[in-house]
Every structure is written in C-alpha cells, then in structure tokens.
Amino acid sequence: MRSIMIATLCLFAAAVSAPSAIAELSKAERAPACADRPHALGVSRIVEIDTSTAGRFGNMQYKDIDFLKPGEVVLTFDDGPLRRYTLKVLNALEAHCTKATFFMVGRMAVHDPAMVKEIDRRGHTVGTHTWSHRNLGALSLSSGEKEVELGVSAVSAALGKPVAPFFRFPYLSDPRRMIDHLQSRHQGIFSIDVDSHDYRTRSGQTVVSRIMAGLEKQGKGILLFHDIQRSTGGGISDLLDQLKERGYKVVHIVPKAPIETLPKYDELAAKELGKYAKSAASRPLSQRSVVWPISTGDDMPAVEPLVITPRHPLNAPLPEQRGDVPPGFKIKDEPEATQTIYEEPSSQTNERKTSRNIDSSTPEPSWQDRVFAQ
Numbered sequence: 209m210r211s212i213m214i215a216t217l218c219l220f221a222a223a224v225s226a227p228s229a230i231a232e233l234s235k236a237e238r239a240p241a242c243a244d245r246p247h248a249l250g251v252s253r254i255v256e257i258d259t260s261t262a263g264r265f266g267n268m269q270y271k272d273i274d275f276l277k278p279g280e281v282v283l284t285f286d287d288g289p290l291r292r293y294t295l296k297v298l299n300a301l302e303a304h305c306t307k308a309t310f311f312m313v314g315r316m317a318v319h320d321p322a323m324v325k326e327i328d329r330r331g332h333t334v335g336t337h338t339w340s341h342r343n344l345g346a347l348s349l350s351s352g353e354k355e356v357e358l359g360v361s362a363v364s365a366a367l368g369k370p371v372a373p374f375f376r377f378p379y380l381s382d383p384r385r386m387i388d389h390l391q392s393r394h395q396g397i398f399s400i401d402v403d404s405h406d407y408r409t410r411s412g413q414t415v416v417s418r419i420m421a422g423l424e425k426q427g428k429g430i431l432l433f434h435d436i437q438r439s440t441g442g443g444i445s446d447l448l449d450q451l452k453e454r455g456y457k458v459v460h461i462v463p464k465a466p467i468e469t470l471p472k473y474d475e476l477a478a479k480e481l482g483k484y485a486k487s488a489a490s491r492p493l494s495q496r497s498v499v500w501p502i503s504t505g506d507d508m509p510a511v512e513p514l515v516i517t518p519r520h521p522l523n524a525p526l527p528e529q530r531g532d533v534p535p536g537f538k539i540k541d542e543p544e545a546t547q548t549i550y551e552e553p554s555s556q557t558n559e560r561k562t563s564r565n566i567d568s569s570t571p572e573p574s575w576q577d578r579v580f581a582q
C-alpha cells in the first residue's frame with residue numbers, strides 16, 4: 209500500500225518530537241541559530257515518504273500523487289555535488305534554516321565524498337540521479353539498470369551509508385522499462401513542477417524570476433535547480449528571500465527507510481571510490497586539502513563558517529572554491545546563449561548530447577524540449 213506519512217512538525221518543534229527518521233534535524237546545535245532568525249524560511253512540514261511500493265511525484269509528468277498544499281514548495285538540486293556551487297547552495301539553505309533534496313550523480317559523488325557527507329550532515333536528503341547522467345531512454349534495460357544501481361551504490365559509498373530511495377531521471381527521460389525496474393526496487397520517482405532553467409543562463413536573477421513566475425502560475429510545486437550551475441549558486445540566496453517574502457512554505461521530504469543497495473554494484477562502486485582515493489593520494493598535499501579531500505566526514509576542509517546577519521534579507525558569506533570538477537567531466541560556464549550540462553568523455557559516444565545552442569530569438573521551447581533538457 210502506498211502511503212505518505214505527513215508529519216506536521218515545524219523545524220523547531222522537531223527537537224523534541226521528531227521520529228527517528230528526522231532525528232538529524234533535531235541536532236541541538238541547529239536550533240539556537242534558527243531561533244534567532246525569525247525571517248528565515250524554515251521548514252513548515254516534513255513529509256516522510258514510504259517508497260515500499262514506489263510512487264511517482266511531480267506534475268510535469270506524473271499525476272499519481274500530489275502531497276503539496278497551495279503555497280508549498282520542495283527544493284531539489286540535481287547533478288552535483290560540485291563544490292564551488294554546492295557550498296553556496298548549502299550556505300543559503302542554512303541561512304534560511306531550510307532543507308532540500310539533492311539528486312546526485314554517482315560519478316560526481318565519488319569524486320567528492322566529503323561534500324556528500326557534508327550535505328547529509330546538514331540534514332538534507334540525498335537521492336540519486338544515475339551513475340553518469342546518461343539518457344536512460346537511449347539505453348537497454350541492462351545498461352539502464354547499471355546506470356541506476358551503480359549511481360545508488362556510488363552515492364551510498366561516498367556517503368558511507370545507504371541513501372534515500374529517491375530517484376530522478378536525467379533529462380526526465382523515463383522509459384517504461386526503467387520505471388518498472390525502479391518500482392521493483394522500491395524507489396520513489398521524482399519529476400518536477402517548476403523548472404528554474406538554470407542551465408540556460410549565468411544570471412542568478414533570471415533563475416529567481418523564472419521560479420517566481422512559475423510558482424505564480426502553479427501556486428506550489430517541486431522546484432528544480434542544478435547545484436552545478438553558476439546561476440543557481442549566485443541566485444539561490446535571493447530566491448529563498450523571495451520565497452519567504454511571498455509567503456511560500458518549504459516542505460522537506462525524507463524517506464521512511466533507506467534503500468538497500470545491490471552487492472554487485474557496491475563492489476563496482478568501491479572500486480570507483482578506490483580510484484578516487486588513489487588519485488587523491490597521488491596529489492600534493494597542498495592540492496589535496498582543497499581539491500581532493502580524503503575524508504571520512506571528520507576531516508573535511510573547513511566549510512566557510514556561516515555568519516548570520518540578523519537583518520532581512522539574510523545573506524550568508526559564500527566561499528569560493530575551484531578546481532573540483534572530476535576527471536571526465538567538464539562543467540562549463542557558458543555564455544547566456546548556450547546551455548551545457550555535461551560534456552562526457554569521447555569514449556561514451558552514444559551518450560545523448562546535452563549541449564545545444566539556443567537562439568535568443570527562438571520561441572519558448574516545447575514541453576519535450578524542456579523535459580529533455582534537464
């Protein structure tokens with residue numbers, strides 16, 4: 209039986225009444241800081257999702273389940289972690305005492321396990337988004353299964369524990385065979401309601417205005433951002449300010465239980481993590497400490513301490529870090545007219561191309577364009 213348990217807990221009440229699934233949120237060190245921030249978004253509800261019979265969410269593609277009330281949003285960030293922008297996102301979320309869900313790419317996760325752990329440590333939900341962001345619509349069932357399961361095992365290996373059974377399809381491309389596979393694995397499938405189109409712009413303000421315009425039309429929804437995009441890194445703080453100003457409420461989604469990883473893919477993931485560690489160990493210490501931290505979670509390079517300015521709007525200092533793109537990926541800051549998510553290594557020639565030029569004079573893209581550009 210599909211069930212969604214909705215706990216109407218405010219973030220501050222969570223400290224005394226949260227069930228174990230959200231115990232992470234009730235860490236004593238968080239509450240005092242949040243109590244000093246009356247203008248913070250916070251979390252209005254924590255929705256615990258039982259994916260034992262799967263479930264599909266997000267009205268752009270699925271009409272199965274809609275757990276959001278008018279004015280409620282779920283914040284989601286795909287494709288990372290990428291330290292230089294993920295940290296900005298994390299600090300903006302922290303300044304607003306609010307929580308999000310990160311749909312991580314396995315390859316990105318194994319190249320920065322410290323960042324994966326940091327996202328979890330801050331109480332956000334960690335889901336997955338395949339191993340290498342391939343279009344599952346173009347793959348056989350067995351290749352698609354490997355993409356999904358290696359993604360799950362790799363992000364879990366980087367995190368040091370199983371992740372949430374929450375999955376988002378790259379490009380929102382969801383062939384029936386893979387939906388069936390995910391359902392057999394009790395994974396929840398998350399589409400979207402409002403798209404920031406952050407990969408099409410370098411401007412944070414454009415991201416803010418697109419999201420606010422989309423929300424004005426729809427009134428609520430699962431919001432899509434990419435924490436590998438400069439525009440989202442630059443605009444997220446203002447976006448959260450605006451959500452608060454306009455009265456939107458953030459819902460944090462958490463799993464009832466973590467996913468069970470498959471041993472076959474755990475082995476592959478361990479090898480990938482080992483390659484990363486070897487690569488990190490071969491680098492000079494001066495680079496390692498910033499670029500390739502070897503971390504069990506405790507020795508993570510210092511994230512810029514968050515200084516809370518008790519005024520409205522809130523602004524957190526945002527650390528700049530560079531050089532954190534894993535081998536095989538180029539993540540480019542493109543001019544306004546070009547979108548690029550990934551450039552895959554040339555050996556993966558059957559990978560769907562994810563770059564294309566956008567003529568500013570072209571009309572608004574079709575639904576299909578929008579969907580497959582994710």
Ligand SMILES: [Zn+2]
Nearest residue numbers: 286287378582
């Ligand atoms: Zn993606």
